[in-house]
Amino acid sequence: MRHAFEHHNKTALALAAGLALSAGIAQAQPAPQAPAAKPTALDAVVVTGIRAALEQALNQKRQADGLVEVLTAEDVGKMPDKNVADSIQRLPGINISSAAGGEGGFDENDRVSIRGTTPTLTQTLINGHAIGTGDWFILNQFGSVGRSASFSLLPSELVGKVTVHKSSRADLSEGGTAGTVNVETRKPLDFKQALTVLASAQAVHSDKAGKTDPQLAALVNIKNASGDLGALFQVFSQTRSVRRDGQEILGYNTIDGSQPGHAAVIAARPDLAGAIFPTMIGSSLFQQERKRQGGAFELQGRFGGALTLGLSGFYSRLDASNYNVNSLARPDRLINDQGVAPSEVSLRNGTLVGATWAKTDKAVAEVDSIYRPGSKAESSYLNLDGKWQFSDALVLSGQLGHTRGVGETAEEHAYAADLANAGLSFALKGLKPAAVAFPGANPADFGQTGFNWLWGRKTKSLDSESYGQIDADLALDRGVLESVKFGARFASHERDVRVPIQARPALDGVKGAPAWSGGKYPGDFGGGLGGSLLKDLWLLDPAAIRSWSLANRYADPVARHEWPAEFELKEDTRAGYVMANLSGSGWRGNVGLRVVKTTQETLINVAGGANPIVGSAWGKYSQVRNERSYTDYLPSASLRYELDRNLVLRASASRTMTRPDFSALGGSVGLNDDTLTASGGNPNLNPVRSNNFDLSAEWYFAPRSLLSAGVFYMDMGSYVSYGSYKADFFNDKQGAVRSYTVTAPVNVSAKNKGLELGVQAPLFGNFGGNANYTFADGEDSAGQALVGASKHTYNLGAYYEDATWNARLAYTYRSSFLAGIDRSFAQHMDATGTLSASLSYKYSDRLSFTFDALNLNNPTLKYYANSKDQMRALYNSGRQFYFGVRAQF
8 A cells, every 4th residue: 555645635635744744754655557557466365264364475576577476364463483583484585594693593584585695685664764773683773783573573463464575676665686575554444343352361471481381462453434434453462482492502613823822732732733623511400581562553545535644653572681690611721722722632624523621620511591581672654644635646655764673681690600620521413412521520529619700791782773755656557557656755764772880890899609499400400402421410499690780790881891892873864766667468567767865974883093082991982884885776667477377477577676785884993802703893894786687487277276487596796705804902801802703794795596386275175275485505705604594484374164164284394504604613504394384263253262283393593613513502492282262242
């Protein structure tokens, strides 16, 4: 639906002025191609049931000029999965991931990518406009700060339809190199009844956490008898307990003489020269309560049959307090710091996969207990939009809006304790848990620990955008030229990353340790990981850690201001476009050009300077402002040809762009004092620019049926990859200058190509099914795999539906892929598959009962570095079961 800001009569003028004063916000939707266009399916149909949803989605895909995938709700406020990202992954060419960066994988999918590319290259919109989001995990708030949207903030109850644009067009906002996901919410005037009330109540049981939590949602929609004024209100409150068992190897290092102890180790064991070894091997227990609360509203009115205005708002807050404990074996301390060579070794493909040290008075283990009671993420927008049928030939639409996201850790309390006077042995076992032992010590006894340490950051990341747009659609009907659409858009985007405090032990040292009440890891810790690992370990109460930390920390806001982790970035964009809609006998298409100018301003902190800021323990620093601007010309063309009544051929070509991640541009350097690694930004990075080509065929061989095949090719001349270099920085934990390996982003060329196959159809009786497969082959100019690129992805689904029952079963698989760079080493995720199911019983037209089961196969997420000999992490979060009731009045 398109909208515009114009005055039609006095009533319309008053409403428009009132809405503008309230919000100053709006969003335009694509204009109809002719003034006599019929209402869309969403205007005329209320989707009920699986079959109707599939049919509507196929109809909209079939009629689109470009290459799109469409997912519609089975009923008002009911998506086929609990998470929108879970639903989207069922579509051909779509991949999902359960993490944004360094937090590791969980049981809820959070990011969406298209055709084996990183989620950063996928643009996510709400009703066609931008959405500001935040991340709850601390390292994603200041370390790996991307542009991808967090779907954990978007409850599925809000969604009516999702459209994935795989081919670009001039009237789509720039930013989606691989494609654009547009999440569309319900509109008040789309409802059939004057009053609609929906409510749902569920209990979700997480078998790993052993807890059951409430999930509540409600919707009220009102419209007048004439159907030209309406109001929609939605609220939600959803709590879920998370427990994740894992084993983590926090990086690898090379015995090459770069650390003080390497020479002694090589002298004692020459066979270890050049060997890669695990730095820290930990048994990781992560516990969290996620509480998502918020709501949405939309006011909508039609005036005089020519003017439509709407005001919408959304707010979602995810409180995500978490407690992570990692009991770590520390080979790095023995090799890097102390120069103690192991007595027994096992090498495989250049990796030290096994080693044994006799009892030593040096610390061979460390337990990190990190409590973050104030972790949260927020997302909100306020949006004013409208459409004005100016004449029989001209439709104007406009938008004005603001969106804001926040990621914040108000408190972090970390306690570290050493285990000394013991031996150490480890044996890596590929992608199964490594065996770890401490001969001569009891890691379950808190009384054997020593050397207490603490730290704790306070972080906040703000993401905001103000935007406006005006569009015009002029019907011409001159031969093949059906209409011309043109418009302009502005946006001002800001990202502000703050780390005002990085606490350390008090100036007079640490006094004592947190009180231990005898707690230990859960007795079933490690279940589902596929092997045995160190599990009989002590566990502190997080409240005791917080109390001890507050009594012992030094958190002076000047001295402990961690300026190396901060940056500010502002982008102003101005775009204009023109697009011609063309049609002829059996074919339709469009051709257009979008021109966008980006003005970028980056404020970074660098060490030293002529007049530096003083007082921080991280040294003197200066703030450096970097300014640049660039202009992109983005042509696009799409053709849809009906070879016969049921066979549609498509072709498209376009140039697209995505600006680099915020942390890739933010030039500050973040240090990891344990692993002696660092990451920094590059404010002179160019955006990812790509020339894209698509060819596809779609055979609609029966009602609600489709057989499709397509190929795609992406030529990215300025893909963002990573390089590394050595640099010296002050190590706060060791109190001395150390050499760090710094990973920084750079522009390289890359290509991505592949094919997509899909089929869906009713089968027999009340059964139906679907399957799709995607092959994506991407690499950069150095032959390295692209981030997020699984070569093989497939989905299998089946459903049953009658007047009373409906059921779904879905399995999703993706092959291994490069997840990113972590601690200067590549991190891959191994192949994984997930099985989910849902069942619904319709007791009456007003009441139904639901059951949903996620991760039924209890998958373990497996990560590795350069090879599967170098395991990085194993995570298991268990299964989730939802039992609920849904009422409609």
